[in-house]
Amino acid sequence: MELEALSLGQYSFTQNAYSFGFAVMAAATLFFWLMKSEIAPAYRLAVTITGLVTAVAAYHYLQIMLSWSAAIDVTSGEVVATGKPFNQAYRYVDWLLTVPLLLIELILVMRLSKEETIRKSTMLGGAAALMIVLGYPGEVASSGGIRFVFWVLSMIPFVYIVYQLVVGLKASISAQPDNVKNLINMSVYLVIGSWLFYPIVYLFPLVGLTGGAAITAVEVGYTVADIVAKAVFGVFIFTIAMRKSQASESHDATHHETPSS
Amino acid sequence: MELEALSLGQYSFTQNAYSFGFAVMAAATLFFWLMKSEIAPAYRLAVTITGLVTAVAAYHYLQIMLSWSAAIDVTSGEVVATGKPFNQAYRYVDWLLTVPLLLIELILVMRLSKEETIRKSTMLGGAAALMIVLGYPGEVASSGGIRFVFWVLSMIPFVYIVYQLVVGLKASISAQPDNVKNLINMSVYLVIGSWLFYPIVYLFPLVGLTGGAAITAVEVGYTVADIVAKAVFGVFIFTIAMRKSQASESHDATHHETPSS
Numbered sequence: 394m395e396l397e398a399l400s401l402g403q404y405s406f407t408q409n410a411y412s413f414g415f416a417v418m419a420a421a422t423l424f425f426w427l428m429k430s431e432i433a434p435a436y437r438l439a440v441t442i443t444g445l446v447t448a449v450a451a452y453h454y455l456q457i458m459l460s461w462s463a464a465i466d467v468t469s470g471e472v473v474a475t476g477k478p479f480n481q482a483y484r485y486v487d488w489l490l491t492v493p494l495l496l497i498e499l500i501l502v503m504r505l506s507k508e509e510t511i512r513k514s515t516m517l518g519g520a521a522a523l524m525i526v527l528g529y530p531g532e533v534a535s536s537g538g539i540r541f542v543f544w545v546l547s548m549i550p551f552v553y554i555v556y557q558l559v560v561g562l563k564a565s566i567s568a569q570p571d572n573v574k575n576l577i578n579m580s581v582y583l584v585i586g587s588w589l590f591y592p593i594v595y596l597f598p599l600v601g602l603t604g605g606a607a608i609t610a611v612e613v614g615y616t617v618a619d620i621v622a623k624a625v626f627g628v629f630i631f632t633i634a635m636r637k638s639q640a641s642e643s644h645d646a647t648h649h650e651t652p653s654s
Numbered sequence: 655m656e657l658e659a660l661s662l663g664q665y666s667f668t669q670n671a672y673s674f675g676f677a678v679m680a681a682a683t684l685f686f687w688l689m690k691s692e693i694a695p696a697y698r699l700a701v702t703i704t705g706l707v708t709a710v711a712a713y714h715y716l717q718i719m720l721s722w723s724a725a726i727d728v729t730s731g732e733v734v735a736t737g738k739p740f741n742q743a744y745r746y747v748d749w750l751l752t753v754p755l756l757l758i759e760l761i762l763v764m765r766l767s768k769e770e771t772i773r774k775s776t777m778l779g780g781a782a783a784l785m786i787v788l789g790y791p792g793e794v795a796s797s798g799g800i801r802f803v804f805w806v807l808s809m810i811p812f813v814y815i816v817y818q819l820v821v822g823l824k825a826s827i828s829a830q831p832d833n834v835k836n837l838i839n840m841s842v843y844l845v846i847g848s849w850l851f852y853p854i855v856y857l858f859p860l861v862g863l864t865g866g867a868a869i870t871a872v873e874v875g876y877t878v879a880d881i882v883a884k885a886v887f888g889v890f891i892f893t894i895a896m897r898k899s900q901a902s903e904s905h906d907a908t909h910h911e912t913p914s915s
Contacts, residue, residue, distance in 0.1 A: 488764060
């Protein structure tokens, strides 16, 4: 990464995006965990994991900010690389943990049968971990050929996950209560939509996009995609859990009233 | 440890593994403690200690990361040893506290009689502490002979613990409820399986594995083994506690309904 190619404006803009990413993730975490007690017990596991995903992401944005500061110095208005590496791999460390978990939070909030929950969580979580592990060698490779090979390998679990979300979950989603069916569909498309950004950006260095503008676009783009896939997606999951809680409460109320009638 | 032998890629990969270790341990801790309130009171001690184990491990991964950063500098793409020592002994400090505790969390989640709980916790916890204490002098010894002597001494409590887990707990495990029996067996084999890594790695320097690849393999391997033995094992313990809680709740419900019928 040619950090010297950054203008002062690009350097600052990227730093501000990281800081925004950290603030969003940390705030989302606090929100989910503070509101957990307002959710019916059956959905607290999903909401707890939703907060874990944003908490882990907040930690990594902090590490990315520190690494960015260590790698770049600003001396009399000029961006100077310090020679210390900017550790881009923190994103992979983050995704390895958060991407399986965010798929699991979607499965959990749907409240499928125990067997289906375990089966779908294992399949989707495992495929997500594999996708990240296969992306890493290409990201740190110096050769464009190796980068491309691992892009192709990583796309196999990627396509599998998208297929499972769109086709594999179809029956389970249509069995969901009416007041959350749309929200669950939207959550699925939110994840897929935000994910499309990653494989495109991964190929940037191969097509010669390596200057200051490209670095800025990649870093800010990843941050926006992360915010959508974790914090915004998390708010959807939280809203689904809230609606289902209210439905189950009014159901309980009806149930309790029955004997007295 | 010849830190200069590390390539930049090996240095970064090891650093990322430590950071992943920290993130997993911290996330696991938050998960166990946030979900504690959803568990029946009888199993909250086990779940609290499960979180303690990962919390202590998270702290030590932070210390290991700081020590790693202090010991190694990267100047214009080259790995340079700063002359400050990399404190490998943080792992021993960690294990001295976490290994007895993780055996105790297994005993606690089984809910044996008070006498058996105390007896088995003391035996297994004591043997685990002895195993760590006997490993340390060999780890910091400069001579291969001394390293080997302490490896042998440390293997005595190691083998005793494995024997106690597999044979000594057999009767207690078969008395467990059916919906958790398999999970408890899997937890036992998870601990033993992850532990097998440690005595093998300990012997690496004796067989001449000391280069950059060996350092990376040892450090990443220890981190993976720690994640399995503490966080993944913890999720098993948590799941056992959750299932037993649900069983005791539905039992209570049945019990409460009986008088009114």
